Amino acid sequence: MSNQILRTLPGEEHANIVAYSTRVTLAQNFVICRPGQPIEHVYFLESGLVSLLATGRDGRAVETALVGPEGLVGSSVVLGPPQANGGAVVRLAGDALRAPIAPFLESCERSPALRSLVNRHLGLVLSQAEQNAFCHALHSIEQRFCRWVLQVSDNSGSNVLEITQELCAQALGVQRTSVSMIAHSLQLAGSIRTRRGKIEILDRSSLQNAACECYEELKQRHAAYLKAA
Secondary structure, eight states: OHHHHHSSSSSHHHHHHHOOOOOEOOOOEEEETTTTTBBOEEESSSSEEEEEEEETTSEEEEEEEEOOSSSTTTGGGGGSSSSOEEEEEEOEEEEEEEOOOOOOOHHHOOHHHHHHHHHHHHHHHHHHHHHHHHHHHHOHHHHHHHHHHHHHHHHHHSSSSSEEEEHHHHHHSSOHHHHHHHHHHHHHSSEEEEEEEEESSSSSHHHHHSSSSHHHHHHHHHHHHHHHH
C-alpha cells in the first residue's frame, strides 16, 4: 500500500515531504501520542491501522476514529497548538513516513493542495467521531463489535485480522469478558473464527446483518472521501 494523501500530491511536493521524513515501522500497540502531550511528528500511514482515542482521567478510553493509509495521524496540528487532545495507538502493525511538524506545517503553508487534502482528512476524522459517539450511545456491544471488525477488515483488505479480543475491548471501551462472550456466540453461528491473537471472518453477510447501521454509514463516508481525493 501507499499513502493516499502523498499519492495525490504533485510529484515535487510529494518528493519534498519524503525528503524531510523518516520511514518507520509501527508495531502493534505502539503509542504514537498521549492526551496532553506535545505532537512532535505527523505520520503518513502506508499500511496498518491506528486508533484515535478519547481518554478519561482514570485511563479508560474509547475509540473515536480509525486512520489507515488514506490519511495521517497528527493532522490536528494544522488547527492550532501542537498538543494532543486524545491518544493514538497502533491497532494493526504497518509502515509510515514520520515527518517533523515544523517542516510539515511549512509545507501546508506553501501548498494549497496539501492543505486541502489535510483539511479533507480532518473532516473524515470528525465525521467518524460524530458517528462513533452516536454508535457508543445507542447500539449494543455486539452490534458495535461486528461493525468494528468489519471496519478493520475493510481497512486492512483482509478477512484474517491480527488482533486480540483484548484490543477489541480497548477500542470499544468495554470489558474483555463482554467481547469474549460475543465472539464465542458469533463463532458458534459460523460468522467468525477466533484463534490465538487472530479473528477470521468466515461469513461477512451474517456479520453485516449483526452490525449496526453505523458500519454502512462509515463505509459510505470513507468511500466518498477516497473518491473526492
